[in-house]
Amino acid sequence: MKEAVEPIINTEGLNVFYGEQHVLKDVTVGIPEKRITAIIGPSGCGKSTFLKSLNRLIELTDGVKVSGKIYFHGLDVFDGKIDVMYIRKKMGFLAQKPCPLPMSIYDNVTYGPRIHGLDDKKELAGIVESCLQSASLWDEVKDRLKTPASRLSVGQQQRLCLARALAVAPEVLLCDEPTSALDPISAQRIEELLINLKKNYTVVIVTHVLRQAMRLADHVVFLYLGKLIEHGSAEKVFRNPENTVTQAYVKGVFS
Amino acid sequence: MDKRKLEEAFFKALMLASTLIVLGSLLAVIVAVVVRSAPALSLSMLTQTPKGGYYLGKEGGILNAIAGSLYLVGGATVLAFAISLPVALYLEEYAGRSRFAAYARLFLDVSWGVPSIVYGVFGFTIMLYLGLKASLIGGLVTVALFEIPIMVRVMDEVLRMVPLELREASYALGSTRLETAINVMVKQALPGILTALLLAFGRGIGDAASVLFTAGYSDYIPTSFSDPAATLPLAVLFQLGTPFPEVQMRAYASAAVLMIIVLSLSMGSRFLSRRLTRYVVR
Amino acid sequence: MERRLKDALASKLMLIATVLSSLTVFFIALALFQKGSFILTTRPLSHLFSSSWQPSKSQFGFYPFIIGTLWVTGLAMVLAIPVSLLCAIYLAEYASKSVRDILKPLVDLLSGIPSVVYGVWGVLVIVPIIRDYVAPAVGATTTGYSILAGGVLLAIMVFPIVISVSEEVFRSVPYEVQEASFALGATRWQTVKHVVIRKGLPGIIAAVILGFSRAFGETMAVLMVVGNVARAPSTVFDPGYTLPALIANSYGEMMSIPLYDSALLLAAFILLLVVFSFNVAARIILMRIERRMR
Secondary structure, eight states: OOOOOOEEEEEEEEEEEETTEEEEEEEEEEEETTSEEEEEOSTTSSHHHHHHHHTTOGGGSTTEEEEEEEEETTEETTOTTSOHHHHHHHEEEEOSSOOOOSSBHHHHHHHHHHHTTOOOHHHHHHHHHHHHHHTTOHHHHTTOTTSBGGGSOHHHHHHHHHHHHHTTOOSEEEEESTTTTSOHHHHHHHHHHHHHHTTTSEEEEEOSOHHHHHHHOSEEEEEETTEEEEEEEHHHHHHSOSSHHHHHHHTTSOO | OHHHHHHHHHHHHHHHHHHHHHHHHHHHHHHHHHHHHGGGOOHHHHHOOOOTTGGGTOSOOSHHHHHHHHHHHHHHHHHHHHHHHHHHHIIIIIITTSHHHHHHHHHHHHHHHSOHHHHHHHHHHHHHHHTOOSOHHHHHHHHHHHHHHHHHHHHHHHHHTSOHHHHHHHHHTTOOHHHHIIIIIIHHTHHHHHHHHHHHHHHHHHOSHHHHTTTOOOSSOOOSTTSOOOOHHHHHHHHHTSSOHHHHHHHHHHHHHHHHHHHHHHHHHHHHHHHHGGGSOO | OHHHHHHHHHHHHHHHHHHHHHHHHHHHHHHHHHHHTHHHHHSOHHHHTSSOEEGGGTEEOOHHHHHHHHHHHHHHHHHHHHHHHHHHHIIIIISOHHHHHHHHHHHHHHHHSOHHHHHHHIIIIIHHHIIIIIHHHHTOOOOSOSHHHHHHHHHHHHHHHHHHHHHHHHHTSOHHHHHHHHHTTOOHHHHIIIIIHHHHHHHHHHHHHHHHHHHHHOOHHHHHHSBOOOSOOSSTTSOBOOHHHHHHHTTTTTTTSTTHHHHHHHHHHHHHHHHHHHHHHHHHHHHHHHHHHO
8 A cells, every 4th residue: 555665763672671671672664654554562572662762762761781782763762872861852852741840831842942952932932833833732822832731631631732742843753652641632633733744854652552542553563472563555564464472462352 | 063062171179179178077076186185095095094194194094084974975876765765756657748747857957057065055054953963964964965967867767768568567457556557667777776876876975065064074973873984075175175285196096996986886877787687577 | 354454445545645645745845835935025036137136145046056057957957968869879779688787777876976075076176176177278267166077977967867868769660660671672771860869859858858857956066066156157167056956055044043944845846846847847758758659
C-alpha cells in the first residue's frame, strides 16, 4: 500500500538493564520517517523503556545500563561528540500522565525554546500561538495564557504538553501511552492531532490498547518480554502476522 | 549551547564547594577538639573527682561530672521513655489520622524546637515554687521534659512503619488494641525504639542550658536525688571560665569526652538499628 | 472482660499522657508569663525597649539583647542559607545513591555535637582566626569575641537542619515533572533551577524558618564566643549579647535583685513565643506540602 520509507531511527542490538533485570533484549528495528509507528505488546514488556531509550531519557534513572546502538539520521546517538540535549530537542516526548511544568501556560510552551537560548519575545509569542494551534488548544486558552497551567483540565493539560513538545521544533514525537490517563473524548482529540501531525513529524506511540494501534498505526513494532517479535506495516502485522505469538496477541487472546 | 554548559559547571562547582564546607566544618570541629585536648586527657582525669585545689590547677578529674551526667541523663531518659512510649503508641494505634493526633503531633514537634534554656528556666521556676534546691532530681525531671518530644517523634515514625498487615493479623485473632500495641508493634519496632532512646540520651547529655539552673553543681558524685549533681557540659563551661591554663585544658578534655560519648552513641545507634532490623518481619 | 478493662484503662492513661505532653509548651508559656509579666506592671514598655541594662539600678532595657540576637542570627542565616541549599541540591539531585548514603549521616552528625563543644571549638579556633587574620585583613581590631564568631558558629550549627529538610523537599518533587523538563533537552541545572526549586520553594522556606528558629534559641555556643557586652553592636567585629545568653549568664544574680527574675522570665517568655510561632508556621507549611503529595 504505502511505499517503503527510509527509517529515520535505527536501533541495533539495543539492550537495557535495570540493575540485574534484563528488560530489553537485543532489539534491532527501524522507525520509518513521517509515519505513525505503534509499539505494541502486553504491559511491562519494555515498550516504555524502548521509547525512552530513543531520546536517552532512560539513562536518568538510577541503575540503568544501556548497550547497543541507536542511529538517528545515521548519527550514533551515544556518540560522545553529540550533545544529548540536541537529541532530546529533536525528539519530543509526551508522557502518560499530563505533566504541566509549575508555571503559566505561556511559560510552559516557551520553556523549551528558552532553555535552548531563545529570548526574542516576538519569536516566542509566535511559537506559543502556532504550537497551541497545532495542539488544538489555542482557542480555549488564548485569553488566559498567563494563568497557571495546573488549572487546566486533564485533557487540556495533555494538549498543552503536546504544544510544549512541539515548541522546540522536533522531528520525532515520542508518545508514551499518551491517552491512557484521559477521558474518551480528550483521548480522541489527541488521536486526531497525532494523525494530523504525521504530515510533518515522525510519531512513535507506545500503547497497550490494540484498537488504538489499529486506528493510528502505519507501522507496527511488537515487543514481548523485552524481545522484538515482529515488525512491519500495520496491514501486515494485523492482518497477516508471521509469528505465532503475534497472531495470538493480535487476536486478543492475551493482552 | 556553551553558556548553558558553563552555567551548569559553575553551579556544580559551587555545590561541591558548599558540601566541602559543611563536611569540612564537621571534620574541623572533631579534629580540633580532640587534638587540642589530647595532652590533658589521661586516665586520672576520667577516674577521679576534683580534689582540693583542682580549680587552681591541682589534681583531680572530672569523674564527678561523668558520673553526674550518667545518673542524671540516664534517669531522665528512663523517665522520658516511660512517658513517651505510651504517647507514641497512643498516637499511632489509637488516634491514628484524627485531627487530635495531627494537633498533638504539631505541638510535640514544636516542643522539640523549644530552646533548652526555656526548659531550664521553666524547671527552675517550678522548683522555686515547690521549694526545691538545685539537685539531681530537679535536673533529671527537666531533662526528661526536654527529651520527651524527641523520643515521641522518633518512636512515632518508627511505629508508623509497622506494616498494616501485621496489625490486622493481630486484631483478626481477637486482640485488644493494648495487646496489639505491646505484643506486635513494640516488638516489631524495637530497633527503632532503641534508636530513639539513644538519640534522646545523646541530646540530653550534651545539653547545658537545661541543667544550668536545675541540677546545681558539685565536686562530688551525687548519692541521693536531692544532692546537687555536676554534669559534663557544665564542667566544660565552668572550667573554661577560669584564668588558669591547666584548668582550661581540662575544659577542652571534658568537651572531648562529651563529644566522643555523643558521637559514639549517634553512630552506635545507627549501626545497631541496621543490625537489629535484620530480624524484623518484612 | 478483664482484658477489655485493661485496654480501656490503658487507653485513658495514654490519652492523658498524650494531652499533657502536647500541652507542655503551653504550660511552660503560662508559667513564664505569669512571673514574667510582673515587671510589665511596674515598667512601661518603652522602658523595656530602651538600651540601658543595669539591673542593680533597676534598669531593664532589652534593646541591646534584641539587637544582638538579631545580628548574630541574621549573620548566621546569611552564611548558612546559600551553603545549605547548594549542599542540599547536590545531595538530592546530583549525588549518586551510594554517595548520598555516606554523606547524609555525616551531615546529621553535625546536629549531634553538643553546643558547649561547639563553644569550645569556637574559642579554640574561630576566635583566634577572627582576631589574628580576618579583622586585620579589613583593618579592624577585635578580641575575636564578636558577632562574627557567634554568627559563624551558629551557621555551622544550623547547616544540618536546613540541609536535611531541604533535601527531603527536593527529593519529594515528582520525577515526571523533572522528566518532562529533561525530555525538552534541559540540562540538569536548568531543570533544578526552573522546576525543582520552584516546586520546592515552600519547603525551602519552611527549612529556613526552622533553621532561623534553631539559631535564635541557641544559648551555650553563642554565649561562649560572642563577648557578652550589653551594648548594641555596630560592626560584626564588635562583641554582642543575645537574649538566651543573658538568661543563662544572669543565673547567679537573678534572685538577689528585685525585678531581675521577672525581667529574665519575661525574656524567656518572649524567646518561647518567637520560637513557637516560627516553628508552627514552618510545620504547617511542611504539612501542607505533605498533604499535596498524597
